[in-house]
Amino acid sequence: MPRFLHIAASRFERLSPAATKIFCTKDWTHLGEGPINWSNEIREQFQFGQYRNGLRLLLASIYRNHRPRYDAGTLKKMYDSCEFREFFFKAGDRLDFADNELSFIVSEHFFEHLFLDDAIALLRECQRILKPGGVIRTCVPDADLRTYEPPEAPAYPSPRVPWTHHQKHRSRWSIYSFSEALNLTGFQPRGVIYCDKDCNFIQDLPAPPTSEYPLLESHPLVATTEYFRRLPSLVVDGIKR
Template identity: 60%
Template sequence: MRRCLHLAASRFERLSRPATALLCQPGWIHLGEPPIDWPAEVREQMRFGNWTGATRLWLASHYRRLRPRYSAEELAQLYAACEFREFFFQAGGRLDFEDASFDFIVSEHFFEHLQLPDALALMKECQRLLRPGGVIRTSVPDADLRGYAPPEPPGYPGAIVPWDHHQKHKSRWNVHSFSELLRLAGLEPRPIQYCTSDRQYHDDLKLAASADPQHAAADLIATTDYFRRLPSLIMDGIKPRT
């Protein structure tokens, strides 16, 4: 059986049905966030003076309570189908898995929340975990080059949010800088969906899907249906076979 890792995953109750259909399967391990304490999140945004963020979170919490995406029985089935572990990482840490033990790793909008040394350390850990030919697919905000939206403002989500807060974006990425991160970690970069320096958007998903049709995770490489926030900068890192 192929093995896949979902890194810094949202809890399943926040994922779409197409995402859980792909990700909540035997052979998957999900390293993700603890349950969200919605009242505490709202109070924290109010303490920062971020009234817009507080209102948005309050509305989201009520919407999810009144119109849950999954029933309690469905959620129990999703969590029983695979393994979910709460997750925290910083430089010097180690993911608790053997070398070359995964075929595919996916991460959505997590690496921008890490300082550069932590991001590189985590990517090196992912390289260690991948089998030769294995792929890590990462989605992050295209902070500087995106032509489909204004560039991400520095210090997102705003100056009032402290740098040690979990919502803070501590690094900025584009196709060039993330490619270099992958190279430094010993991976071959393959841009999937990205903007070039002239802010033109490119989608090379079909090329990626046709590159290795016999890959153990070929069906996952051929889609991005498990990502919630699109368009984004999406990059593959491929572990060399030799």
């Protein structure tokens, strides 16, 4: 059974080369979205008044069709090299892993797409399947406290985008709110990249060996965030108590 889990609102072909190199091994299970219907995505962007995004997606779809990042053979090899599962989550769902099975979970830009009750439920599931001392590392938009760019607009990406749409950000996170969510679900929170209420931008990657991470003292993924595509963002670790 796999020892590591990756949760993201994207498929392998949309991840960074550094991420695919790390996650495309037999040790990992990847939970991501289903195939993209580019025509629907582009049409919806224009319907929602997101003209710049619609044009960007149109150009991206043309580029991908004519100059794909990966050819069909490479893509098949990537998906065959680990376990990929299409993933949607709501409160009451159960992750298909045994209790105390995994040691490390990485999640990139997924939890902001969940309402708070669903996010708490997913964190509880992650706590259940992690071994004591295991870690979940989450990367989400630092919606309100970030100083490296303006705060996230309300009802992102637009008030015209319905709350049922998969692109909608349904929750807003800061180092304080995500830490509290981790506390509530049985984790010891530790900020890795974040902005605090005094407008300080802090990067505090752990440097192994460290007693904070009993299962991952020598694991190289603890000391890097190179597998995240969208940085800077809020990055918080939760260590299972």
